[in-house]
Amino acid sequence: MRYSEKVMEHFNNPRNVGVIESADGTGEVGNITCGDIMKLTIDVDDNDIITDAKFQTLGCGAAIATSSIVTEMVKGKSIQNAATLTKQDVADELGGLPSAKMHCSILATDGLKLAIDDYLIKQGREPISGEIKSADPNFDPHAD
């Protein structure tokens, strides 16, 4: 298994790490049992354009690189456009992902969709992609 140069570049120098204070939309996806959790926060302007995006990710090289590039890909896009991003779009932007790592780009697009839905719901509007499952906030790794 080998990562592309662009994956390694984003992994080594991740863009937009952090959390936006009082963000317009927040999405957290993943599962600590699987080892991958991503939190994406976005700010959206009055024209539904994403003006800022920041992420935090626990995960492998691919999970961090896909999170990083998604923050770059969505800035300046409308939420309607951003919501159509697929795992393949993210993988392509990174110059490809090893097949065993394709699920990492789902993490990134799922996090994005949740953040967009969160923004829409806060605005009292219909969510675009309601069926994505959020990370379980009550999961306790010390239980059992």
Place this chain on the structure above:
Amino acid sequence: MTTTYLDYAATTPVDVRVLDAMQPYFATHFGNANSLYKTGRDAYHILEAARENIATAVGAARPSEIVFTSGGTEADNAAFVSTLRRIAPDGGHLVTTAYEHPAVLDMVKWLGKQGYDTSFVRPRPDGHIHADDLEAVMRDDTKIVSIMHSNNEIGTINDLKSLAPIARAHGALFHTDAVQSLGKVPLNVQDLDVDMASFSAHKVYGPKGVGALYLRRGISFDAMLKGGGQEGKKRSGTQNVAGAVGFAKAVEICLANMDSEAVRLSALRDHLTSRIINSLENTQATVLSDLRLPNIAPLLINGVEGESMLLQLDNQGFEVSTGSACSSGSLAASHVLLSIGVPQEIAHGSLRVSLGRFTQAEDVDRFVDALIPIVERLRAMSPVYERYFGKKGNG
């Protein structure tokens, strides 16, 4: 940038003295050990000398009990396939452990699909196989029991003297994968009373592609590889004379310095472990047993994913292993860590640092110095570190 190799349990560099010993047997003394003329006879004699040295090193009663193979995997596979064809071709019960190397584990799982009954004894959280747990799965029709001498990920050494007699009492053969133990800790096949044992050259500063199966005399064995009947009809194929010479030389060097090297490496291992535990919160040694290989430091770094650590260490020239799912291409964390009761989410943050002949104290310190900020950076990037492993979470 200098490379600091800390993955000696994966493989080792060939020792220059081993390379020198092998050198004449490629272009100069190139003979086929089965040819009758002088060049062949010379090859035969050097091959048999290598066999005798390895037999002595592992405590075999006679050189003919050593069968050269292509490595540890072939030895492990043959220990099952070649004996079962003779002693139980139509089925029976096989016992191994849940934390074997895949060369044993996948063979037993495959045999299970061919109709054999299989049992996988779980190690206890101390990392060892306990006699009671073995006894509990034994049956009257158990044919082979295979328990590794030491584990390649966590380094725990099994007390085979308490386990092999259980197999014998039930009329089963006893095999041990001793690949990680050879040359690092005392090991004598007669003293341990095992029927078969697997060894590999590349873990002991010898060449890759060479290994051996110790096969106690009198055990019925049908060679997996058919052909010219080499290795006493137990493994056909023109013998790798240079490889066997290198293997024997490598073992000789290991044994000559084994005791002092074990003291040196276990001190480095313990220094590395305690420095990490003392410098980084939410870290621990995976196992604490005293019965461990001197060179493997298994660690759990909570709240960090192993592959990320591995890649960032690699960026700085440090080479180690992890039991994280994400490094393996599969989605399950290390079967070894899960078998001793480490939860999935903790196993994702495992590191295996394994030291060796060329590891110096300063390498260990430079490694820890590099690891600390990497872990802190990755934890800071995690959305859940504080939530799951912060002060209140960890109690």
